[in-house]
Amino acid sequence: MRVQLLPSTFDSQGHATSDQRLTCFLIDECVAVDAGSLALALTTEQRAAVRDIIVTHPHMDHIASLPIFIDDLFETLKNPVRVYATPEVIDLLERDSFNWNVYPRFSELKNEHGPVMEYVPIPTGQEFKVAHLTVTAVPVNHIVPTVGLIVTDGNSTVAFSSDTAETDEFWKVVNRAPRLSALLIEASFPNSMAKLAEVSRHFTPASLQRDLRKLTHNGLDILAVHIKPAYRQMVIDELNALNHPGLGVMESGRTYNW
Numbered sequence: 001m002r003v004q005l006l007p008s009t010f011d012s013q014g015h016a017t018s019d020q021r022l023t024c025f026l027i028d029e030c031v032a033v034d035a036g037s038l039a040l041a042l043t044t045e046q047r048a049a050v051r052d053i054i055v056t057h058p059h060m061d062h063i064a065s066l067p068i069f070i071d072d073l074f075e076t077l078k079n080p081v082r083v084y085a086t087p088e089v090i091d092l093l094e095r096d097s098f099n100w101n102v103y104p105r106f107s108e109l110k111n112e113h114g115p116v117m118e119y120v121p122i123p124t125g126q127e128f129k130v131a132h133l134t135v136t137a138v139p140v141n142h143i144v145p146t147v148g149l150i151v152t153d154g155n156s157t158v159a160f161s162s163d164t165a166e167t168d169e170f171w172k173v174v175n176r177a178p179r180l181s182a183l184l185i186e187a188s189f190p191n192s193m194a195k196l197a198e199v200s201r202h203f204t205p206a207s208l209q210r211d212l213r214k215l216t217h218n219g220l221d222i223l224a225v226h227i228k229p230a231y232r233q234m235v236i237d238e239l240n241a242l243n244h245p246g247l248g249v250m251e252s253g254r255t256y257n258w
Contacts, residue, residue, distance in 0.1 A: 001156045001181070002028050005225060007252040008037035019229045020252050023062050025160065025184070026050070031131050033149060033160055039065035039072060041253075047073070052131050054122075055085040056162035057146035058092040067103035070117050074106075080115040081106075084130055086137065088145040090119045122147075125173075138173045140164035142201045150174060156181040156258040163188075163226060165201040171214035180217045181258035184250060186226035190234040202226075205238035212244060221258070223250035 008022035022036025030049040032038055034056055042050065055063060070081050085093065098105045106117035122128050124137050124147060134154070137147040142163045148170045149160040159174045163186055174180065188202035197204045203211070212222070222244065227235045236249055250256075 001151070001153045001158055001258050002255050003158055003182070003184075003258070004255045005250050005252045006037045006041040008040060019232075020225075020227065021061060021229055022064055023226060024065075027133065027151065027158075028131075028153070031133060033151075034062040034162075035066035035069060036061050036064050039069040051079060052082050053084065054130060054135065054149065055083060055089055055093070056137075056149065056160070057142060057144050058089055058096065059144065059163065062163075063093070063097060067097060067106070070106050071103070074109075074116055075111055077111060077116045078113045080118045082118055082120050084120045084122050084128075084135075086124060086145060086147060087121045090121060092144070093119075136173060138170045140170050141167040150177050152177070152179070155179070158182045158184065158258060161185045163202060165198065165203060166207060166211050168214070171211070175214075175216045177217075180220050182221040182223065182256070183215070183217075184223050184225050185212075187224040187235055187239060188226050188228050190231045191238055192234075193231070205235060205242060208239075209242050209244065212247075218245070220246055221256070222247045223256075224248070225250045 004026045006024040006026055008020055023034045024037045025033040029046055032050055032053040035053050097103055109116055122137050124139055127134050127136050134152050136150045140146050140148045140162055146162050148162050150173055151158050157177045157180045186203055187205055187208050189197040189204050191204045191206045194204050224239055
């Protein structure tokens with residue numbers, strides 16, 4: 001499985017920077033997890049291939065460019081963009097984003113080939129298919145309805161925590177997953193901002209360390225994501241100080257192979 005954290009900012013030469021404000025992962029060049037930077041960072045080839053997007057929750061940094069992605073492709077789409085989300089998240093997307101005020105309700109629109117967008121409601125705790133992948137969504141501990149994901153291509157498995165604080169069911173499902181190759185886990189704030197992290201339901205390095213004790217898999221890559229740009233170096237230093245086996249920071253723009 002190939003996974004890339006799509007960049008959301010670029011330098012004057014067009015190179016990806018580490019200042020990651022928006023969240024979007026690309027799997028095997030064709031399936032996206034969240035859509036924060038989707039419309040900004042895809043190559044022409046990727047833009048032509050991506051038609052399946054899993055939305056873990058409706059916060060703006062995870063959906064910011066989803067409407068723009070569909071808008072850009074509107075006339076050329078021969079098959080609809082499929083947006084996979086729980087029924088609760090679909091309702092919030094329709095209420096707050098695709099509401100004819102912020103953006104058109106693309107689920108109601110067609111081009112000359114047919115519908116341009118369709119929602120695919122997903123269950124929690126049960127496997128479902130997205131393209132060639134098998135996915136399980138698990139509710140996690142965030143301030144809006146949010147799911148973490150366990151994604152497998154049959155050979156390797158990658159777990160995505162999405163935005164969360166201390167949680168339990170996610171770890172139970174992760175621990176049951178065979179051939180777990182990688183865990184992409186959020187670490188948003190430095191330890192000095194533990195109160196804000198608790199209120200907004202995010203991890204600090206210290207609270208992440210406590211929750212990682214629930215993980216029973218060994219020998220996998222554990223990559224921190226969703227680090228707030230203003231505190232990035234502080235969080236990285238605190239993560240490094242944990243000396244947790246396999247723990248590092250995911251680099252935007254780099255393709256990881258598992």
